[in-house]
Amino acid sequence: MPVSAKICGLSTPDTVDAAIRHGAAYLGFVFFPKSPRDIAPERAGGFGSPAHVGRVGVFVDPEEDLLAYAVRAARLSAVQLHGAETPARVAALRQRLGVPVWKAVAVRTRADLDAGRAYRGAADRLLYDAKPPPGADLPGGLGLRFDWSLLDGFDHPLPWLLSGGLDAASVGDAVGISGARLLDISSGVERAPGVKDVDKIATFLQATARL
Numbered sequence: 643m644p645v646s647a648k649i650c651g652l653s654t655p656d657t658v659d660a661a662i663r664h665g666a667a668y669l670g671f672v673f674f675p676k677s678p679r680d681i682a683p684e685r686a687g688g689f690g691s692p693a694h695v696g697r698v699g700v701f702v703d704p705e706e707d708l709l710a711y712a713v714r715a716a717r718l719s720a721v722q723l724h725g726a727e728t729p730a731r732v733a734a735l736r737q738r739l740g741v742p743v744w745k746a747v748a749v750r751t752r753a754d755l756d757a758g759r760a761y762r763g764a765a766d767r768l769l770y771d772a773k774p775p776p777g778a779d780l781p782g783g784l785g786l787r788f789d790w791s792l793l794d795g796f797d798h799p800l801p802w803l804l805s806g807g808l809d810a811a812s813v814g815d816a817v818g819i820s821g822a823r824l825l826d827i828s829s830g831v832e833r834a835p836g837v838k839d840v841d842k843i844a845t846f847l848q849a850t851a852r853l
């Protein structure tokens with residue numbers, strides 16, 4: 643089975659174009675004002691994409707009105723929740739929004755991974771990301787890794803993707819150790835926080851395609 647990727651935190655036409663041209667399965671747009679990758683829903687909606695490329699909106703404990711508006715304005719095909727959303731809230735939003743909902747699970751230990759089981763029947767997919775350090779400004783997009791071997795042999799409750807600190811140099815090990823078939827990357831394809839780099843996007847997606 644091929645390995646595919648979501649390029650997260652896109653905000654410019656050239657980087658969206660690079661992600662599409664080099665085979666990203668998903669484009670990610672962050673709707674969180676504290677993030678250097680924050681983008682207005684209407685601006686994200688202005689970026690065209692072919693039907694086979696998914697458009698994922700990233701939110702942190704969002705207001706329902708913002709969510710519903712962003713799904714329409716940015717033409718999202720899925721929503722990624724990166725805050726403290728409970729299984730009940732995830733299930734309710736999934737029903738209300740009418741698009742698949744991905745839930746981020748912050749991982750440092752095996753017990754953190756197990757916490758994702760509570761979202762079976764509520765979320766469509768789990769995104770395993772590195773747990774941020776205490777006091778971090780952001781819950782994601784920090785370029786931090788967790789121990790990928792925690793995923794080796796894990797009985798996943800839902801379809802899932804691997805995230806956190808990936809880059810072109812490490813992606814082979816990440817996939818080999820974790821068994822991931824879908825990856826998510828942000829900092830590893832940037833030249834500064836929030837500034838995506840078309841060459842790094844190309845290099846990462848080419849490395850992924852060779853796996």
Ligand SMILES: O=C(O)c1ccccc1NCC(=O)[C@H](O)[C@H](O)COP(=O)(O)O
Nearest residue numbers: 650677782783784785806807827828829
């Ligand atoms: O990227 C952000 O700025 C962000 C802000 C708030 C919540 C989530 C955020 N990113 C979520 C992602 O899906 C990132 O791609 C993921 O955390 C991996 O990031 P990185 O370790 O930088 O590759």
